[in-house]
Amino acid sequence: MSSNPAATHPPIPIAKPLIGEEERAAVMDVLESGQLAQGPRVEAFEAAFAAYIGAPHAVAVNSGTAALIVALQAHGVGRGDEVITTPFSFIATATSIIACGATPVFVDVDPFDLNLDPSLIEDAITDATKAVLPVHLYGNPARLSDIREVCEDFELALIEDAAQAHGAVHAGQRIGGIGTACFSLYPTKNMTTGEGGIITTDDAGVAERCRIIRNHGQGERYLHTMFGLNWRMQDLNAAIGLVQLGHLEEWTLRRIANAARLSALLTHVETPRVREGDRHVFHQYTIRTNGGRDVLQAGLKDAGVGSAVHYPIPLHRQPIMQEMGFGEGTFPVAEAAAESVLSLPVHPSLSDDDVAYIAEAVNRLTS
Ligand SMILES: *Cc1c(COP(=O)(O)O)cnc(C)c1O
Numbered sequence: 001m002s003s004n005p006a007a008t009h010p011p012i013p014i015a016k017p018l019i020g021e022e023e024r025a026a027v028m029d030v031l032e033s034g035q036l037a038q039g040p041r042v043e044a045f046e047a048a049f050a051a052y053i054g055a056p057h058a059v060a061v062n063s064g065t066a067a068l069i070v071a072l073q074a075h076g077v078g079r080g081d082e083v084i085t086t087p088f089s090f091i092a093t094a095t096s097i098i099a100c101g102a103t104p105v106f107v108d109v110d111p112f113d114l115n116l117d118p119s120l121i122e123d124a125i126t127d128a129t130k131a132v133l134p135v136h137l138y139g140n141p142a143r144l145s146d147i148r149e150v151c152e153d154f155e156l157a158l159i160e161d162a163a164q165a166h167g168a169v170h171a172g173q174r175i176g177g178i179g180t181a182c183f184s185l186y187p188t189k190n191m192t193t194g195e196g197g198i199i200t201t202d203d204a205g206v207a208e209r210c211r212i213i214r215n216h217g218q219g220e221r222y223l224h225t226m227f228g229l230n231w232r233m234q235d236l237n238a239a240i241g242l243v244q245l246g247h248l249e250e251w252t253l254r255r256i257a258n259a260a261r262l263s264a265l266l267t268h269v270e271t272p273r274v275r276e277g278d279r280h281v282f283h284q285y286t287i288r289t290n291g292g293r294d295v296l297q298a299g300l301k302d303a304g305v306g307s308a309v310h311y312p313i314p315l316h317r318q319p320i321m322q323e324m325g326f327g328e329g330t331f332p333v334a335e336a337a338a339e340s341v342l343s344l345p346v347h348p349s350l351s352d353d354d355v356a357y358i359a360e361a362v363n364r365l366t367s
Contacts, residue, residue: 009357014306015188016349018251019240024030024241038215038232042052045238046198049183050243051177055200057207060233060241061214064163064184067197068096070231071182074209075157076201077102081130084156086116087314088334093161094315097133104318105129108331113137113227114341117333118146122154131157136165136175138310138343139190139255139283142310144170148179148244163197166190167252169279176200185241191248191257193241196233254348255282258355262344265359268366272311284310284344289366293342299365300344305358308343 030041050058061067064347074343079101085093087106094104107120111363113139114291116134134142144160160175162265163184168175175181179205183189187195209226212219217228259282263271270288274280289296293309300307314334316326329335344358 001281007022007356009168009304010348012306012345012354012358013347014308014345014346014358015189016190018247018349020243022243023240026243027236030239031110033235033236039235041238042233043233044243045193045233045245048242048311049331050200052245052248053181054174055176057201057204059199059201059207059210059214060238061199061231062233063195064186064197065089065092065096065186066181066214066231067163067182067199067331068092068133068159068161069099070210070213071159071199071201071206072096072100072102072178073227074206074270075131075159077130077157080128082126082128083131083133083285084116084124085133085138085161086120086135086334087331088114088337089161089315090163090311091315091318091320091367092134092163094321098353102130103128104133104315106173106331107267108333109337110143111333111337112276113140114143114333114337115140115142116147118143121147121150125154125156125200128158129154130183131159133159133161134291135161135163136168137358138272138286139166139168139281140272141165141168141170141175141278141280142273143333144175146256153169164189164283165281166283167275167279168281171277180206182282185237189254190281191241191244192315193204193237193244196237196241198233199271206366215233247337251348252281254350254358255285255346256280258282258346258348258350261352261355262359265283265356267363269362284308284343286310286341286343287362288337288340289306289342290340293340296365297342300361303361303365305361306345309341310336310343311341312338314338
């Protein structure tokens, strides 16, 4: 890309996992210990993550997808059940529901923040509804207080897809501190273990069931009381997570500062909106364009600025969902978002100069 004459700045990637000397040393320690699979470092990572979130329990697993499947099962979601969720997310939000034998029931998103619209939940509830699965998209909290109220009224489980929301806050409460939330620790997320995921919960029974389900459904050795598979995290991964967690707040503050600077500089696009009392942790800094999104993305590529579309096809329009029969126009807000959103680099390694360069490039290409 640096060979392109339009690029006057070194290329800026959309995401950049930060792995340093400490992570390398921690991994070497695990290799030397001989304890590679789930062991003391997983336990230590669970305790540290629970303390960071302010949750009584945390259960580590081997991906964010695994966290969703295990948490849904621990809440009793199974064959024949329906789970209400958003059509504007990564595919794992819906496929984790399907993996439990249940059916995802989509409701449209709120144009304000592109998160599940709480006012649409009630109409989607049937006798088969078992749970609601909101996503805190891009790290911006969904309207959890309103969603929680509906769940309490209708006695539905509430399981949060917090894969992008480590350290986010809704109405003064850290995401994952109340109820059950599922975090991804994939390399591009706000912190990583390599592949990995973790469930936080305030319910001791849910935590206990999660631990059983992640380990072949066995509470005691070779006694299988629940359906489970191998969803365990390795000590190798937990060792990386322990180091990363120590940096998370500092990295999050840098993301928030980069986002604030971008929003102050951008002139011709819609910048992200955050509700009063909430903390958006900017896993993604996602603008909305007024047409011309693909041209903008191509122009940014020429300028050496990485960008990405999260997400180009809403879940109800994915080929795998075709048999559910959702036509075009079923969820208009999600469909319009899929055509207008563009995520710009916001990661903690950006310099002030990088941020200014990104904003200048976007302003030039949109004016
Ligand atoms: C990343 C992500 C997942 C899946 O996490 P993995 O660790 O990749 O399995 C699920 N939901 C959302 C919203 C995500 O961003």
